[in-house]
Ligand SMILES: Nc1ncnc2c1ncn2[C@@H]1O[C@H](COP(=O)(O)OP(=O)(O)OP(=O)(O)O)[C@@H](O)[C@H]1O
């Protein structure tokens with residue numbers, strides 16, 4: 380148990396997260412995040428960016444991987460609508476002997492030790508809680524705990540990032556807070572090459588057949604701007620592999636299809652209807668058939684493959 384003393388108040392520090400993480404492909408968001416955390420002059424200050432993107436697209440992974448590349452410990456503060464200002468800093472805990480000990484949050488531990496704090500799902504937190512962090516994320520770089528009656532100046536290596544889902548804001552973050560959480564770093568959907576690398580890195584036991592099915596499915600979905608993410612793909616592949624292992628005689632394509640339905644729902648097999656709907660509303664999106672979800676266009680196993688269509692046209 381690590382402790383730290385400020386103005387005669389002893390704080391019990393939080394533990395950094397210990398996750399094996401590597402960021403694969405998508406070099407631009409990584410480059411932007413690392414640039415935000417640079418300090419290029421004695422007068423310079425690091426920036427605290429918002430990492431934005433669909434759920435499961437890799438926001439938290441990016442922040443952890445960037446922190447590791449900087450050689451800093453990572454502390455994750457999970458933000459919820461119930462997070463109170465003091466939860467962000469210090470929690471008094473009553474011991475059996477009736478003594479109060481003060482436990483520093485992951486955020487405060489990063490502030491003290493000079494680590495990276497990831498405020499995960501920041502847009503779920505209320506204005507009141509955000510307001511308590513205003514001084515930490517501007518040029519003051521300091522924070523005050525009312526509960527312990529102390530003020531703490533941030534270590535010079537302290538860095539932070541806030542992850543936010545585009546579509547699930549619980550609270551509107553006020554402008555004066557947003558102006559301290561700049562810039563916004565958008566994580567786009569990965570391209571086919573990167574997505575394949577991410578999936579095979581995450582699931583090295585998957586076969587190339589299932590990896591291809593999954594990438595084809597995800598790439599089609601990304602093309603339609605549907606919120607199906609890398610995480611959904613990882614879950615579908617993991618579930619497919621488990622079912623296949625339990626019953627090797629089962630057909631892999633049907634297992635993957637079942638996994639998609641159980642994870643994303645029936646509508647995930649109906650991307651072509653969605654594409655048609657969008658096309659009717661004026662957007663040009665190529666229509667798709669079920670075979671497109673599992674096989675690339677030029678794959679002979681695709682019942683709707685280009686070669687067959689060409690042959691049919693010739694007849
Ligand atoms: N570029 C990448 N390199 C390595 N892994 C990735 C990459 N992109 C996504 N992943 C993988 O995708 C999964 C989801 O990532 P992560 O949990 O970071 O998403 P998130 O955007 O933070 O999701 P949420 O909004 O639900 O918090 C993880 O298993 C992660 O390893």
Ligand SMILES: [Mg+2]
Pocket residue numbers: 438439440499500542
């Ligand atoms: Mg996350």
